[in-house]
Amino acid sequence: MEQVQTNQTEIVRAKNKHQKRRKNIVSKTTILTVLIVYALLLFFPLYIVLITSFTSVEEITSTTSFIWWPKNFTFSSYGNIFTGDIYAESLGAPTLLISFWNTMWMTLIPLIVGLVVSGLSAFAFAKIKFPGREKLFRFAFILSTVPLGALSVISYTFFSMLGWTGTPLPIIVPGLFGSMTTVFFLKMYYEGIPDSVIEAARIDGLSTIGTFVRIVFPLALPAFVAQFIFGFVGRYNNYLMPLLYLDGDMQYITLQLFLAQITDIFPGDGQESVHCAAAVLGMLPLIVIYVFLQKLFIEGIAVGSVKG
């Protein structure tokens, strides 16, 4: 009798288990489907830009519907960006190259100098004792919580009074002083470094700067990399600041300004393939770096933007 009962319960249990597993498989498939559909939605616009960049101008102008798959793949649009550029002669090089070069130095100079300055400041706040340090830190922290983004346009008045508009100075100089949010982030990271390590360096005769360069910086390298990536993406993609301050001066044109004007630089019917090719080339550097360093990228952006 008992035997039968346990048998029955076992059967019921097995049945339940079976049902549960089936339900699990169903929900797993549903989840996977939703995720795949979302991924396809995200990549659809990237696809149309990529495919148009490989379509010839003749093919685009010959039909009245969108070309999902060109009859002949061509790279001519990519060549056109360099050869068909009406400003190339006066600038001495294709606008794309000029703008890429400008973007690079306008991004890297303030970013690298700013990171070093922020790194030293965070080092002072975390590891060098001076009177009033905690009070100063609290003051700086409260100041930086004020959301000043709304004043980025009206800051034009200040830079105009300095006579800096029409030059890259408003884009570069403020960055050279480092940023307070970077200071908070790095300080938090430094606090994980034991004071004994710093003290040992001091006893070994290293100066303050020497301790930073030889000991602190190598230990906090992941934090610096995170901040670098966060800052690089932000500056590389920035559009409003160059637009506001460079006054349309072609010698200072940045990659984003070039892309924004692409329809004026390459006007006419069927030039969409050139516009799309330019968009692809503009996005390519970041996407290539991203593919190789995705983990650092994702960490950098997630960690880099959390304040205080």
Place this chain on the structure above:
Amino acid sequence: MMEKRASVLVSAQETAHPVERRARLPKQGRKWTPQAIVGLILALIPLIGFLIFSGFPLIISFIALFCDVDIYHLGGFTWNNFEGFKVVFSPEYSLPTYGLDMASYFYKSLGITFWLASVQLVTLLIALGVSVLLATRPRGQKVFYVLYFVPYICSSVAVALMWRWFFNGEPSGVLNSLLHTNIRWLEEPKTMTWTIVVAILWQAPGYGIIMYKAALANVDTAQYEAASLDGANGWHKFWYVTLPGIAPTTFFLLIAGVTAGFLTYDIAALMIPDGWTGYIGGNESRGLTLMRLSYWLITNEQLTASTVSASSVVSWVLFLLTATISWILFKRREKSMED
């Protein structure tokens, strides 16, 4: 994660340089030793930069609310009898140089700005939904994370180029080809703002998905087990365990998202340029945000003292708006932490 790595590195460093246990140095921090002065100077540099490049614009724009400002020379402020406020808020008062009724532009852009800022709430929901699905550890979870983040690293200029091509008004446009329609999506007042909304919804969730990744991983698994023992189903667990567990991240994303939403400039200006219709911010100003209005006022060709003042007023409206929202959300957060 990062901290763990740091401590590993630290211990490696310690074994490489065995610390000699000497007597501790005399207590520092109360005196202005040369080292303390170096420390103070190093600590101060970012603060000085902040005070110069954020403080002065703040002060000058505040003065410009009430004064005519000569933006080509430092100094020279003259009281303008609320001219900037009149230009922005009063419908009867039109801009002298253009005869434009700026107040109608202002109220219109206020509406569009709130509309676009509210899209951030939808963004947050998408990010949350996708993150919860990803947290079930489906096959290819890592690949999904990598893919979903791609839109976030695309510049708004490239994103606008992409979506303008998608919404192209010719019959050969992508959407028109798909629907066999002939609608000028980017010029038709009914659809213009929605094209901006689509571009924002495409780009913005990636950030939230990444931020939620860590938050969801940190929710205490013991709580899920306890809830299961109490007979909670999946929905209950989500509502009573997951949501409270990720609340700090949601709160952060909400502040960051809504603030960014109110400050929308790039994507709106690039999707719907000013154009030749005579309107600022595209046909019927359907793409005009407050940032764009402020930008237009400070960069238009016939810049006068009153347009600078008006631009300041618009910027300060935005500043007070974003500051208030941050402040309210902070207070709310503090209150809920006390409970």
